[in-house]
Amino acid sequence: MTDSTSQYSNWLAPLAAGLLASSCCIVQLAFNLLALPCAGFSVLTPYRPFFLALTSISLAHLLWPLVRRNRSKGHATGVDASASCNTCSPEKTPVGSKGSTGRLRLRLLLAMLTLVITFSPELVGWWNRSALDGSTLVARRNFGHDHSTGASSAGLLNSLLEMSGIHASSPRDTAQSDATDAKSDSSADTTQLELKVAGIKCEACASRVKSAAMNVDGVVACQVDQRSGRTLISLAPASSIEAVQDRLMKAISALDAEYTVTVRGLHHGRQLFAERAW
Secondary structure, eight states, rough: OHHHHHHHHHHHHHHHHHHHHHTTHHHHHOOOOOOOOOOGGGGGGGGGHHHHHHHHHHHHHHHHHHHHHHHHHGTTTOOTTTTTTTOGGGGGTTEEETTHHHHHHHHHHHHHHHHHHHHHHHHHHHHHHHHHOBBBOOOOSTTTTOHHHHHHHHHHHHHHHHHTOOOOHHHHHHHHHHHHHHHHHHTTOOOEEEEEETTTOHHHHHHEEEEHHTTTTTTTEEEETTTOOEEEEOOOTTOOOOHHHHHHHHHTTTOOTTEEEEEEEESSSSSOGSSSSO
16 A cells, blocks of 8 residues: 555544534435435444544544644754655645645635534534524533523522512613513414424434425424434414424325324424423
């Protein structure tokens, strides 16, 4: 194997390791675009810690020339850059030359692409658990803990002010309160159908469920949690709940024979994944 072939193999190693670490999530997404069924890449999920470690090692090996370049940059003044430049290998290109800079930039680009591929399940999972109107659901393993640190701190401060007889109010607070009330009124008009879809094996497959639900007439938003199978469907105000429910059951069941769809309830007003435990 020549030096050039070995070098290109080292460049592709992080991409391959990142693809395995993501359980081939990108590949399954491509299959989704081609309307192909689940390929079963979820069998790689139990080995993800090993693949993540392999990806980290490959990235370190890929980015090491960047560190070495910074170390040797100050010593490159006395190097004869013209000596045997045409016959040198990619690794022996003089520091500071155009070829060396281009290869280092390529390494940095490959590292960024590797990170995107590696953590594509998390990115796709965020999309699956988010509503199309911009409100992001707080999806956690243990549902029921939906109080953030900032909200808790604000509530504690308000409680202390009330106990001391001080009521902190300002025009800005009043405006925010009015906006919150208006948002609550609009959320109260929202009707959500709650389903449980059993058999979703990966985030890419959960994305298929979300896309299928969004293509059903009468659906305005859909949120899917892959781990629990919980699916929240926001319905259009003038739609028939029974008709939309029937179309949803058929559309999701047609994706995979292993999917089992059950109706968990109907909610009036917006529901978040963190509002109740399963």
